[in-house]
Amino acid sequence: MGYKIKKAGLEDLDTAAALFNDYRVFYRQADDYEKCKKFIQERLDNEQSNIFLVYLEGNAVGFVQLYKLYHYIKLQKQWLLSDLFVHPDYRGKGLSIALIDYSKQWCIETGACGLMLETEKTNDIGNKLYPRCGFEYDGNHNYYYWWK
Template sequence: MNYKIKKASLEDLDETAVLFNLYRIFYRQESDVEKGKAFLKERFLNSESDIFLAIADGKAVGFVQLYKLFHYTKLQKQWLLSDLFVHPDFRGKGLSIALIDRSKQWCEETDACGLMLETEKTNDIGNSLYPRTGFEYDGMHNYYHWWK
């Protein structure tokens, strides 16, 4: 399968929003393309994340979204691999690995120390994929959330 990975821009908002909606549905959220589109548009306009798209058959079929963080021991920029999704019709073709590899390349291009991510314990696909792409499980830390 022929594909390319490209850095998304505001021009790609509609295609990205459709994929983002499917990603949110995967995580048991209500479908809301317009709200997701507004969320992504704000990220683009404020340069708050970087998104890479997998393009196959002339359309966006997957994406990865990265947010900038800073690592306290490395004293460097780090990227949070926040969202990774490939349309079910295009899974098993190496696109997730290609998007992760592009994220690693982005670390090199932006002088970042690396990537971090979290995924649900029940995400069998991700929990199998990430170690195969060089991510190490961090069993030493507990992650907590506070929501208002």
């Protein structure tokens, strides 16, 4: 397949923001391109995340966003695979797997101990995809949130 993966920079802001907006809409959030653009720009300006875009036939059709964390047991850097999205018109072509594999390579290149992620229990696609890509389900932990 003729896909290409590229690390996003500010020159890719509009493209990354449009895909991020589509991703949020997929997760039942309001369509708000401008707010997404500002959010992505802040992440890129402050080097708070790494975004990788996947291109097929010259069009950006998906992305993965990684945030740096630190693992308390391994005492090493790790990456949070926070966001993974492939436009519905391009699913079933192995692009999500390609983005995950690229993220694993990024771990190796940056000296990180691995990737972690969470997804909704109702995300049937993701809950089948991640184990196929070598992720192990951690049933020992509960995730809690506090929102102000």
